[in-house]
Amino acid sequence: MDNKLDALFNPCNIAVIGASNNPLKAGYTVIHNLHQIGYPGGVFPVTRSQETILGRKCHVKLSDIKVDIDLVVLGTAAPLIYEIMEDLEIRMKKYNDVKVIACIAADYGETKTAEGIRRQECLIHTAKKYGIRVVGPNCIGVIDNINRVDTTFVETLIPKEMGGCKGGISFISQSGAMAASILMMGASQPASISMNKFVSIGNMADVDCIDLLEYFEADNDTKVIGMYLEGYPDGRRLIETLARIAKKKPVVILKVGRSSVGAQAANSHTGSLAGSDAVYDAAFRQYGIIRAYTIEELMDTLQAFDAMSLPRGNKCFLLTQAGGPGIYCTDAYMDQGNLQFPRVSDETKEELTNLLPPMANVGSPEGYADITAAAGARQHVESLRTILADDNVDCVIFVTVVPTFLPQKELGEKLVELLKEYPEKPVYICIMAGNYVLESRRILETNGIRTFATPSHCVKAAGNMTAYGNFLANRKEEV
Amino acid sequence: MDNKLDALFNPCNIAVIGASNNPLKAGYTVIHNLHQIGYPGGVFPVTRSQETILGRKCHVKLSDIKVDIDLVVLGTAAPLIYEIMEDLEIRMKKYNDVKVIACIAADYGETKTAEGIRRQECLIHTAKKYGIRVVGPNCIGVIDNINRVDTTFVETLIPKEMGGCKGGISFISQSGAMAASILMMGASQPASISMNKFVSIGNMADVDCIDLLEYFEADNDTKVIGMYLEGYPDGRRLIETLARIAKKKPVVILKVGRSSVGAQAANSHTGSLAGSDAVYDAAFRQYGIIRAYTIEELMDTLQAFDAMSLPRGNKCFLLTQAGGPGIYCTDAYMDQGNLQFPRVSDETKEELTNLLPPMANVGSPEGYADITAAAGARQHVESLRTILADDNVDCVIFVTVVPTFLPQKELGEKLVELLKEYPEKPVYICIMAGNYVLESRRILETNGIRTFATPSHCVKAAGNMTAYGNFLANRKEEV
Numbered sequence: 001m002d003n004k005l006d007a008l009f010n011p012c013n014i015a016v017i018g019a020s021n022n023p024l025k026a027g028y029t030v031i032h033n034l035h036q037i038g039y040p041g042g043v044f045p046v047t048r049s050q051e052t053i054l055g056r057k058c059h060v061k062l063s064d065i066k067v068d069i070d071l072v073v074l075g076t077a078a079p080l081i082y083e084i085m086e087d088l089e090i091r092m093k094k095y096n097d098v099k100v101i102a103c104i105a106a107d108y109g110e111t112k113t114a115e116g117i118r119r120q121e122c123l124i125h126t127a128k129k130y131g132i133r134v135v136g137p138n139c140i141g142v143i144d145n146i147n148r149v150d151t152t153f154v155e156t157l158i159p160k161e162m163g164g165c166k167g168g169i170s171f172i173s174q175s176g177a178m179a180a181s182i183l184m185m186g187a188s189q190p191a192s193i194s195m196n197k198f199v200s201i202g203n204m205a206d207v208d209c210i211d212l213l214e215y216f217e218a219d220n221d222t223k224v225i226g227m228y229l230e231g232y233p234d235g236r237r238l239i240e241t242l243a244r245i246a247k248k249k250p251v252v253i254l255k256v257g258r259s260s261v262g263a264q265a266a267n268s269h270t271g272s273l274a275g276s277d278a279v280y281d282a283a284f285r286q287y288g289i290i291r292a293y294t295i296e297e298l299m300d301t302l303q304a305f306d307a308m309s310l311p312r313g314n315k316c317f318l319l320t321q322a323g324g325p326g327i328y329c330t331d332a333y334m335d336q337g338n339l340q341f342p343r344v345s346d347e348t349k350e351e352l353t354n355l356l357p358p359m360a361n362v363g364s365p366e367g368y369a370d371i372t373a374a375a376g377a378r379q380h381v382e383s384l385r386t387i388l389a390d391d392n393v394d395c396v397i398f399v400t401v402v403p404t405f406l407p408q409k410e411l412g413e414k415l416v417e418l419l420k421e422y423p424e425k426p427v428y429i430c431i432m433a434g435n436y437v438l439e440s441r442r443i444l445e446t447n448g449i450r451t452f453a454t455p456s457h458c459v460k461a462a463g464n465m466t467a468y469g470n471f472l473a474n475r476k477e478e479v
Numbered sequence: 480m481d482n483k484l485d486a487l488f489n490p491c492n493i494a495v496i497g498a499s500n501n502p503l504k505a506g507y508t509v510i511h512n513l514h515q516i517g518y519p520g521g522v523f524p525v526t527r528s529q530e531t532i533l534g535r536k537c538h539v540k541l542s543d544i545k546v547d548i549d550l551v552v553l554g555t556a557a558p559l560i561y562e563i564m565e566d567l568e569i570r571m572k573k574y575n576d577v578k579v580i581a582c583i584a585a586d587y588g589e590t591k592t593a594e595g596i597r598r599q600e601c602l603i604h605t606a607k608k609y610g611i612r613v614v615g616p617n618c619i620g621v622i623d624n625i626n627r628v629d630t631t632f633v634e635t636l637i638p639k640e641m642g643g644c645k646g647g648i649s650f651i652s653q654s655g656a657m658a659a660s661i662l663m664m665g666a667s668q669p670a671s672i673s674m675n676k677f678v679s680i681g682n683m684a685d686v687d688c689i690d691l692l693e694y695f696e697a698d699n700d701t702k703v704i705g706m707y708l709e710g711y712p713d714g715r716r717l718i719e720t721l722a723r724i725a726k727k728k729p730v731v732i733l734k735v736g737r738s739s740v741g742a743q744a745a746n747s748h749t750g751s752l753a754g755s756d757a758v759y760d761a762a763f764r765q766y767g768i769i770r771a772y773t774i775e776e777l778m779d780t781l782q783a784f785d786a787m788s789l790p791r792g793n794k795c796f797l798l799t800q801a802g803g804p805g806i807y808c809t810d811a812y813m814d815q816g817n818l819q820f821p822r823v824s825d826e827t828k829e830e831l832t833n834l835l836p837p838m839a840n841v842g843s844p845e846g847y848a849d850i851t852a853a854a855g856a857r858q859h860v861e862s863l864r865t866i867l868a869d870d871n872v873d874c875v876i877f878v879t880v881v882p883t884f885l886p887q888k889e890l891g892e893k894l895v896e897l898l899k900e901y902p903e904k905p906v907y908i909c910i911m912a913g914n915y916v917l918e919s920r921r922i923l924e925t926n927g928i929r930t931f932a933t934p935s936h937c938v939k940a941a942g943n944m945t946a947y948g949n950f951l952a953n954r955k956e957e958v
Contacts, residue, residue, distance in 0.1 A: 106838075106852075106853070107838070110838070111837070111838050113837075155915060173803070174803070175801065175802055175803020175804070175806075176801070176803070176852070177800070177801030177802065177803050177804055177852060177880040178801070178803030178804060178807070179803075180880055180912065181804065181880050181911045181912050181913075184912035184913045184914075184915040184916075185911070185912065185913040186913075187913065187914075187915075188913025188914035188915065228803060230802075230803070230806060254807070256803070256806045256807050256809075256810055257806055257810070258810045258813075258814075259809060259810050259812075259813035259814070260813075261809050261812075261813055261820070261844050261847075262806050262807075262809040262810040262813060264843065264844045265802070265805055265806045265809045265843070265844055265847060265849075266802075266806045268802075268840045268843040268844075268849070269802030269803070269805070269806060269840070269849065294811075294933070294935055295807070295933050295935075296933070321656070322654065322655070322656030322657070323654055323656065323709075323744070323745075323747075323748030324652070324653070324654020324655070324656050324657030324658075324707060324709070324735070324748070325654070325656055325657060325660065326744055326748070327654075327709060327735045327736055327741050327744045327745045327748060328657070328733070328735050328741075328774070330735075330738060330740050330741040330744045331735055331736070331737045331738050331741040332773075333738075333740075334737075334738035334739075334740055334741060335737075335738070341740070358590070358592075359585075359586070359589070359590050361747045361748070364743065364744070364747040365740050365743040365744055365747075368740075368744060370744075370747070370748065373585070373655070373656060374585070401656040401659055401660050432660045432664070433659065433660050433663035433664065434660075434663045434664040434665075434666065434667025435663075435666075435667035436634055436663040436666075436667065437663075454773070454774050454775070456773055456774075
């Protein structure tokens with residue numbers, strides 16, 4: 001099947017209309033980002049005002065470019081849309097090559113003015129005539145970290161050395177600002193997160209959530225789908241699509257407009273009808289679609305699904321290096337509601353007791369151990385090993401403050417070795433001391449092991465993964 | 480009144496028993512930290528094994544030191560406590576100078592072993608005999624940023640250039656690990672947070688929460704009190720103390736052991752009885768004591784109280800630069816429950832409409848405005864000024880993603896200027912893009928204006944400050 005959206009994520013050549021030599025303009029940043037991410041195809045800036053941009057020869061018109069162009073990034077001021085579409089027609093009659101337009105400019109339908117709507121109609125009408133798909137307008141663009149495409153005008157986020165990182169998260173955002181924030185927050189993690197595919201969908205004048213959900217459904221490189229959602233005109237169809245996908249891969253959604261006032265703000269923003277929150281919520285629960293309530297929960301959960309296997313059950317051991325953080329974590333654990341403290345074997349308890357400092361607390365409460373600040377790196381790692389080896393344990397939350405006296409590098413490296421031996425059991429690690437523990441967190445994260453900022457962040461991720469694991473298991477039983 | 484605890488926060492000279500030249504030992508870090516923070520008094524390391532540590536002459540015994548020592552930091556291995564106490568007696572008979580001991584060593588009463596309990600009894604018994612107060616054992620120490628004292632063995636947290644920062648937060652922690660984490664997380668903020676006074680109370684063998692609460696109650700440099708609390712043997716007395724203080728200054732408490740399992744873990748940890756959570760919760764509400772549920776909420780709320788005036792009422796305007804983050808914030812706002820969108824005057828709306836890009840949303844919903852990504856730095860600042868000038872507004876939540884094209888430095892500096900003009904109205908600022916917006920956040924924070932990591936963090940801080948403002952206002956009416 002010829003899917004035109006392939007050209008969005010894996011274009012042979014890209015034209016950037018409205019290119020610029022001014023680093024403060026979107027028409028520059030797009031070309032800069034394509035260069036930074038290492039896009040292997042040809043980049044063709046289109047502008048009257050420059051000869052070259054970042055070493056790329058400029059063309060005055062799209063129709064002047066002599067090679068095949070399958071993706072056009074449209075960044076000019078909106079009033080120019082009419083002449084650009086005329087020129088697109090010339091090109092299509094001659095080459096018939098363009099498959100997708102990503103319109104990153106604003107001042108189209110979202111303005112709700114007659115002129116804005118007319119511009120959007122011109123864009124969509126012309127594109128449809130030639131079977132071209134349109135992403136946007138009023139979006140920040142598209143990223144594909146596997147094929148090395150970045151048509152966004154967000155500051156370059158993917159350090160060159162990280163560009164090849166094959167994360168399995170694909171993300172759809174109905175808000176450009178939220179998209180940009182999530183990218184920048186992700187890139188600010190101890191080890192930057194590179195999404196697999198990332199699309200800001202803007203006005204959804206053509207390509208919409210469902211097109212992309214279906215694309216990600218079929219995409220083998222997508223392990224988990226994330227979404228920032230305000231609303232969708234055909235809520236029933238959206239839910240049906242999500243429900244079908246959730247049987248195969250996890251979908252994590254930050255659905256806003258929960259409150260009536262929030263829904264009103266959403267309507268003013270994208271014109272979305274937020275829909276009845278109770279209906280969405282019930283459907284999400286029924287169909288195993290994971291709902292996140294905060295940006296942090298959204299990102300933590302996506303990272304957890306990407307980095308770890310699903311737990312086999314809901315038995316989650318809580319291993320802490322300190323009482324306070326352990327108790328704090330226990331409260332969050334009980335709030336979460338779907339995790340259960342395992343009863344480990346007497347052998348496991350005995351092994352832990354022998355291994356740990358005399359003051360350690362093993363099993364009070366059941367399924368909980370406090371190795372204490374007296375525990376060295378070896379005791380951190382070996383106590384975790386003992387717990388992972390117990391059949392009663394499906395996953396572990398592991399909280400440590402890393403005292404001054406503990407070698408961070410050694411701890412990080414030993415944990416990496418251990419976790420490779422137990423790929424089937426998720427371990428949610430929190431090393432909680434802000435920037436002071438970045439060294440060990442970086443060692444873990446660059447080795448594909450996610451870490452979390454606080455114990456309650458671990459709990460959210462563990463709870464969501466467990467809920468999805470249960471959902472799949474129950475489905476299997478029913479079948 | 481001679482308050483011996485004065486010597487804890489403002490000692491004339493400090494002896495460090497168990498001093499060391501090994502940077503991986505607590506006995507080194509304490510001396511290093513005292514040096515780093517710029518402690519102006521004399522530091523006297525006590526150890527047999529060294530001549531000098533960090534340039535300070537060592538003494539073999541406490542009783543050998545020839546000058547007045549009012550604070551003793553006790554960091555030796557616990558089994559040595561008996562001979563140290565004998566030597567303390569020699570010193571007290573000769574000089575009668577020591578007022579406080581901060582025992583940062585562990586292996587005392589918290590072990591619940593006969594030997595541990597005996598050690599603690601020896602320490603407390605000897606101290607009491609001479610009227611010496613004891614903090615700990617099993618704590619991480621004490622910090623006073625005004626008097627430049629840091630007896631902790633946590634990695635140096637206060638960069639020298641920040642050491643003079645007179646923050647008004649004083650904090651009491653019933654967990655050393657939580658204390659260390661909170662210090663390190665605070666120091667990892669865009670501009671490091673220096674607490675005013677900070678005490679990890681460990682086993683509370685003598686000095687306990689109430690002693691310190693009362694000290695902070697009377698301390699003019701303490702603007703807000705923070706607390707990590709597991710439980711207290713005399714819950715009624717604790718609540719009475721908190722209730723009395725809350726009439727004068729805000730107290731923000733992360734009370735754990737909320738769940739029965741969490742309470743069990745707390746009991747295993749500090750032997751604390753967590754007490755009925757419902758009773759604590761009701762008392763907190765009744766007496767205007769602010770309860771935080773996460774570490775983030777605790778820190779955000781403390782910072783907000785420290786940096787801003789109390790709002791006069793609950794009318795909180797929501798000003799956003801982008802739809803998505805604004806809607807997300809609105810949901811959190813409605814969840815919070817005690818904030819109310821103000822109805823601003825028609826003049827304010829007209830002024831905003833004239834000032835902002837045509838696509839801006841002013842007043843849909845009421846009390847909300849989206850200035851859009853097209854807004855420049857001037858429009859950010861002037862729209863905020865217009866809203867602050869409206870009498871219907873008590874405080875503002877201000878969310879911006881800072882697009883690539885907006886000069887961060889200019890935005891930060893202009894906001895600082897503006898906010899100085901409206902010191903009586905809190906503005907909760909979120910510039911949401913991880914490390915990519917540290918420049919503007921740092922400009923704001925080094926000028927005493929707190930910023931928050933996400934919109935929902937703003938909401939928590941705004942909600943808590945508003946709740947406390949209401950509590951005080953209602954009290955006034957009753958009187």
